[in-house]
Amino acid sequence: MRVSRRARLSLRGIALLYLLILLLLPVGAVFIRTFEHGFSTAWSWITTPAAVSAFWLSVVIALIAVPLNTIFGVGTALLLARSKVRGRKLLNSLIDLPFVVSPVIVGLALVLVYGQGGWFGSWLLKHGIMIIYAPAGMVIATVFVSLPFVVREVAPVLLEAGDEQEQAAATLGASSWQTFWRVTLPSIRWGVAYGVVLTTARALGEIGAVAVVSSNVAGSTLTLPLLVQQRASQIGAGQITGAYAAATELAVMSLIVLLAMTVLGPRRAR
């Protein structure tokens, strides 16, 4: 299709304007608002005990959820791409469920299973295990919502690569464990890496599912996104600056994620 110069320029203009209004302006505004009372004010909001503990809770939840989903994701992708198990098609559809289900419903579901009066609630209570309104529940919620990323990145790569090399390794006497480490894993490594980056982004930023199962107590069950929400909805001197400061902290973390995506994205395609 040969498009006239004018049409091309106007399409480019429309696209860039749309992105400018929707993406760049809002994000720029938060940075400006964060530092409008000076860098030290912003810094003091980031270093309050509540903010520091929120930061570490977010990091710890991500550190548990991401490795779990990576192992599960690679395993499931192998199952989907390499085995002929019955119910494979159903599993393939179900994997995407967390992408299309509202995170709030995920939270509700966890409360109904693990919460007081829930299916396992009384058993957990008897053994003194707190899941709902405790970090454990927030980890489960995060695992749920970020479940499909690694599977969805790795499965196509596995299908694309085919299994000839793995069969060759097997004929040469490699055990299945050796084949996995020496042949399969190297061929899917960029897919895994990209999936891990996406999982991390979601785990750090998740709020809907986590909000339901958190008790919203600063210092114990408040993640960074929840802290932003709490500060932003409180009326009080400077609270909103605090919200902007925590939001900038999150934005910087996601900028790192975005950089990783940009670097890994093209490699994964090769």
Added chain:
Amino acid sequence: MSVIVLIPLAAVTVKAVSSGLGTFWSSVTNSFAVSTLEVTLGTSVLVAAISAVMGTLVAWVLVRDEFPGKRFINALIDLPFALPTIVAGLTLITLYGPNSPFGLHLAYAWAGVLVALLFVSLPFVVRSVQPVLIELDREVEEAAASLGASNLTTLRRIVLPSLRPAILSGTALAFARCMGEYGSVVLIAAKVKIASLVIFADIENGAPQAAASLSVVLLLIAVLVLFALRRWGDRGAR
């Protein structure tokens, strides 16, 4: 997988009908629930439609056009995936809220929700159309042009049909995302009846049965989207 995903979702369904089917039915057909579903569905359909058009346009510009800074713009598309949704919500409050630098007051109203949802659903269509557009055989387009087809005809008869599965699956994902979105709209929605917010309020107010009932309706819609995706996905793979 089933422990983490299926058992909890089953619990929601069981809770919804725990006081009998009649109660379930009345909690999803009372006027509040119906208007919630109407607002959520209507907004999501509108956002998905705008996303489909603008996403395809942006993808086209990113693939077929050349201009300085294109790689930067291309990286920027993923921003809504990388940025925590609550930050997105806060940014939109900043720009379009009470202290808006442009004097625009979209916050706490439906228009604000619309903008928030457009933000979070931006990458879906772009990222699903882009790879297909790159692979698209330009010779077919040139052949069409040499046979006298106008640009519009080529677009309608050649380009769009090959992009259709990608546009549809991207739009379906965007739609599903909008139906369940919470983080980006929680600060901006106020009294706008968005399903996720209503469910959240129900849970907070100790009405899990009402929350579960509304959730079951959303779950059904989500499963429908999933099946639609599977069908288009298979067709796209052929």
